[in-house]
Amino acid sequence: MPFCCPFAGTPFELLSDNGTRFVGGEWDFCEAFDTMAPQLQEELAKWSISFRFNPPSAPHLGWAWEWEIRSIKTVLQVIHRDKSVPEPVLKTVLIKVESIEC
Structure with missing residues (x-):
């Protein structure tokens, strides 16, 4: 999970495993910059x-975010079964959940 900097909602650190798409994405961003x-x-x-x-x-060091992703997917599958959720609705739900304080 990214931590947020003072700019509302902007992450200052992106945590990832060494997947080729993630490593390549960093390279693409640096090249574009x-x-x-x-x-x-x-x-x-x-x-x-x-x-x-x-x-x-x-790879075991990413267990926390892998567990969070699996939990979210499981909840969404139970709630929506085989129905597809439009992307704007999914984004809204995830943003609302993210803002909940424990």
Whole structure:
């Protein structure tokens, strides 16, 4: 789960396993950042969002977020069975759940 910085809802750290798409995504973002106009680079650099990956030989370190994802999927399958949920509805529900304080 990303932690939030002072900018409302903007993560400052993205945690991930070493999946090729995630590692490639970091590379793509860095490459895109290098080609941006200097003013845009300065603005985005203020947010300093970083990627952090599990060590390659330790996939078990991602158990917490894997467990959270599995829990969310299970609840959604029980509630909606075989029905498809439109993306805006799913986003709204997940944002509402995220804002609940324990």
